[in-house]
Amino acid sequence: xxxxxxxxxxxxxxxxxxxxxxxxxxxxxxxxxxxxxxxxxxxxxxxxxxxxxxxxxxxxxxxxxxxxxxxxxxxxxxxxxxxxxxxxxxxxxxxxxxxxxxxxxxxxxxxxxxxxxxxxxxxxxxxxxxxxxxxxxxxxxxxxxxxxxxxxxxx
Numbered sequence: 350x351x352x353x354x355x356x357x358x359x360x361x362x363x364x365x366x367x368x369x370x371x372x373x374x375x376x377x378x379x380x381x382x383x384x385x386x387x388x389x390x391x392x393x394x395x396x397x398x399x400x401x402x403x404x405x406x407x408x409x410x411x412x413x414x415x416x417x418x419x420x421x422x423x424x425x426x427x428x429x430x431x432x433x434x435x436x437x438x439x440x441x442x443x444x445x446x447x448x449x450x451x452x453x454x455x456x457x458x459x460x461x462x463x464x465x466x467x468x469x470x471x472x473x474x475x476x477x478x479x480x481x482x483x484x485x486x487x488x489x490x491x492x493x494x495x496x497x498x499x500x501x502x503x504x
Contacts, residue, residue, distance in 0.1 A: 354387055354465035359432035366427050368465075369437055373425040374492045381411035389468045396472045418443035422486035424493060426500050428456070435459045440500055442479070442486045450484060451476045 356364035375384045385404040394401040394410075401410050415421060423441035430436065437457045444450045455474035462468045488494050 357465040358461050360430050365430035365435050369425050369427045373423055376423050377492050379415045379421055381408040384411055387467055389462055389466045392468055394470045397474050420444055424499050433461045442484055450479045450481055452479050
């Protein structure tokens, strides 16, 4: 039986927003194996300048990422969508092993198969050093609280 990840394409505004929040919640878990299950077995990624293919490579990439990006907190928001594609803008905050905080700003383009699994992800990301006092995402590690305003509420 083929894997399915609801909601399935074609997306409505409501189901596209649901898909974005599900992705955000999974990434905020910082669990590479959990995150990888949202992608096809042969998913293709471009993350910054790195090209990644397949779930095992996704798990390896995310394991490396979260070993360097400490206290990671992410917010994603829907930018646009079509039948089987979603565009997202996002911000996340983290600090490195020296204690320097950063805010990352980015955009993602997602393409899904008929089972709702992401077969393509392209991410462009820029990091900006920030002071701890400039942090906007300071909820306890894990899922963003429902009452946090997201990107729009903190700009």
